[in-house]
Amino acid sequence: MTDSGADQATPKPSVRRGPWLVHDAREIYRNPWIRITEHAVTHPTGADGIYGVVHLQNLAVGCVPILDNGSVLLVGQHRFPLDVYSWELPEGGGAFDDPQGSAERELKEETGYVAASWWPLVEMDLSNAVTDERAVGFLAWDLTEGVAEPDETEELALRRVPFAEALDMAMGGEIRDSFSQTMLMKADILGRRGALPGRVAEILGYQKSET
Amino acid sequence: MTDSGADQATPKPSVRRGPWLVHDAREIYRNPWIRITEHAVTHPTGADGIYGVVHLQNLAVGCVPILDNGSVLLVGQHRFPLDVYSWELPEGGGAFDDPQGSAERELKEETGYVAASWWPLVEMDLSNAVTDERAVGFLAWDLTEGVAEPDETEELALRRVPFAEALDMAMGGEIRDSFSQTMLMKADILGRRGALPGRVAEILGYQKSET
Numbered sequence: 001m002t003d004s005g006a007d008q009a010t011p012k013p014s015v016r017r018g019p020w021l022v023h024d025a026r027e028i029y030r031n032p033w034i035r036i037t038e039h040a041v042t043h044p045t046g047a048d049g050i051y052g053v054v055h056l057q058n059l060a061v062g063c064v065p066i067l068d069n070g071s072v073l074l075v076g077q078h079r080f081p082l083d084v085y086s087w088e089l090p091e092g093g094g095a096f097d098d099p100q101g102s103a104e105r106e107l108k109e110e111t112g113y114v115a116a117s118w119w120p121l122v123e124m125d126l127s128n129a130v131t132d133e134r135a136v137g138f139l140a141w142d143l144t145e146g147v148a149e150p151d152e153t154e155e156l157a158l159r160r161v162p163f164a165e166a167l168d169m170a171m172g173g174e175i176r177d178s179f180s181q182t183m184l185m186k187a188d189i190l191g192r193r194g195a196l197p198g199r200v201a202e203i204l205g206y207q208k209s210e211t
Numbered sequence: 212m213t214d215s216g217a218d219q220a221t222p223k224p225s226v227r228r229g230p231w232l233v234h235d236a237r238e239i240y241r242n243p244w245i246r247i248t249e250h251a252v253t254h255p256t257g258a259d260g261i262y263g264v265v266h267l268q269n270l271a272v273g274c275v276p277i278l279d280n281g282s283v284l285l286v287g288q289h290r291f292p293l294d295v296y297s298w299e300l301p302e303g304g305g306a307f308d309d310p311q312g313s314a315e316r317e318l319k320e321e322t323g324y325v326a327a328s329w330w331p332l333v334e335m336d337l338s339n340a341v342t343d344e345r346a347v348g349f350l351a352w353d354l355t356e357g358v359a360e361p362d363e364t365e366e367l368a369l370r371r372v373p374f375a376e377a378l379d380m381a382m383g384g385e386i387r388d389s390f391s392q393t394m395l396m397k398a399d400i401l402g403r404r405g406a407l408p409g410r411v412a413e414i415l416g417y418q419k420s421e422t
Contacts, residue, residue, distance in 0.1 A: 029263070033341060043364045086336070125388055128292060130245055154255065
């Protein structure tokens with residue numbers, strides 16, 4: 001269509017996105033981890049405006065690595081955006097089509113441990129007003145120790161902490177990372193409900209006292 | 212210093228940020244909700260690279276609004292970044308120096324309800340590898356119904372759901388928003404531990420069966 005008639009002010013067709021009307025989208029920035037796009041939109045209520053979206057290039061993956069003695073592995077690192085030191089479960093950026101394989105790789109890289117048993121624990125969206133970031137977390141057990149292989153952007157510390165203590169760190173705010181908080185709290189609730197894999201419930205001591 | 216000598220290749224002094232060395236920072240983008248900055252850095256391991264940070268202009272605030280009959284208020288809306296419909300607790304962007312006042316305003320705007328009683332429940336960092344987003348969540352009770360006042364970017368639905376059902380929605384992934392998942396799960400764990408405010412424990416039925 002080279003000559004579409006009277007309305008020259010709307011050169012491109014607008015697209016529906018839920019209750020929004022999207023008139024235009026321009027990429028603002030891109031690096032290997034994020035991509036920023038600004039959309040020209042009409043909001044659900046009819047007001048015109050913009051919507052800036054932070055697209056995450058990777059899936060957030062993580063796990064609760066459970067040692068046979070009931071301790072879990074925590075990783076400590078300085079987090080650049082907040083400029084704070086943070087103790088967390090092993091987490092990282094993974095492939096959307098291979099969450100578990102990505103979590104296995106992150107666990108190995110950050111702690112050196114390899115887990116023979118995996119179980120899907122958490123799926124969630126991390127900051128859905130501004131980003132499209134999705135997270136998938138696992139329980140990991142039957143662990144074998146090896147050598148950590150952090151990538152070139154990481155400087156990591158490792159702690160082995162009894163599960164109940166890690167949960168208390170999440171409940172008390174000593175662990176502030178939301179992904180870690182949710183994984184630890186959900187594991188506890190599932191344990192109390194008798195809904196954990198049998199071996200995990202046994203290691204963590206849920207079977208005797210609950211259900 | 213107009214003539215600093217031999218090394219003309221490093222015009223600005225570098226700054227330490229934890230284990231990083233920051234050589235430069237340039238603002239890429241800014242809107243009322245986010246600001247993107249790309250930093251030229253030396254990583255903790257000595258490799259040179261970049262670090263793109265998404266700065267959130269507002270504090271994420273939210274609450275678990277608990278009705279006298281034990282139901283909680285959930286808000287439904289289409290989330291633009293993921294292009295999905297999402298049921299969540301009332302949440303929004305607030306002021307860093309007034310988390311509770313901001314959560315009160317969001318509750319009123321999104322649901323019309325006003326809560327006479329508030330209690331700090333959750334503090335967490337939402338996506339600390341890429342953003343500096345912080346979230347503060349509350350329990351809210353002694354609710355009075357009023358008229359919702361959504362802002363011009365919002366089109367919202369409202370549901371009243373028994374707390375146990377909302378928790379199951381979070382545990383089962385029907386509620387995917389991480390902030391909502393954490394608030395619901397933490398309230399449950401505190402309830403089982405006998406650590407909720409007395410009136411909330413009574414409304415939600417924790418006191419009789421646990422502790």
